[in-house]
Amino acid sequence: MADAAMAAYDRTMALPAVLTPALDTREAIADSLHRFMLGMDTNDAELFDSAFTEDVKWDLFGRQMNSLEEVHIECFDKTIIKLDTTHYVTSVRINVAESGTEASLSCLYNAKHYRLGTGVDPKAPWFWTGGTYYLEMVKVESEGLWKIKFYKMRKMWIEGDFEVMGHGPKKD
Structure with a gap:
């Protein structure tokens, strides 16, 4: 299947950012993570963006980004859309603040x-x-x-050819 046809096919499989019926609080919090992962894996910028605030902060093992625009420039547009990826998460733990409007999540x-x-x-x-x-x-x-509003990634292991990421050879 040609790239353009595949891209159109993927979009037909996309669900809206806001799902119905309404999700309960924990499902809705986890859904922000799922929109993030699926947005990357399907190169769906709209779904990806729906997961983040405009002033999101990213910490990729010390590399800092301070807005959704910067995340696009440095990651999504530069690397993510040039890859076929699958991201899986497990052991998701969610803590909802007493205010009910803030939460934190950790996962593998x-x-x-x-x-x-x-x-x-x-x-x-x-x-x-x-x-x-x-x-x-x-x-x-x-x-x-x-x-x-804040995302931090900590690599615990790597395997394979780092040059696939488009960053050149892995430096120790």
Whole structure:
């Protein structure tokens, strides 16, 4: 299937950012993480963006970003859309603040990466990583969504060819 046809096919499978019926609080908080992961894995910028506040802070093992615009410039547009990826999360734990409008979430992740268009090639090079995510969220009443205002990723292990990520050789 051609890239353009595949992109159109993927969009037909997308669900809206706000799901019905309304999710309970913990489901809605976890859904911000799911929108983030699915937005990356399907290269769906709209779904990806729906997971974050405009002033989101990212900490990727010490690399700081301070807005959704910067996340797009430094990560989504530069790297994510150039990859075939699958991100899985498990051991999700959610703590809701007494205010009911803020929450934190931690989980384990496992993510496999291939260069765009090569994910179905069994001989293609890949990069695989696992670790922990930590997120702080806020409820955005006007949109009916929980959004991530802080995201931190901690790699615990890596395997495969780091150059798949488009950053050049891995430096120790």
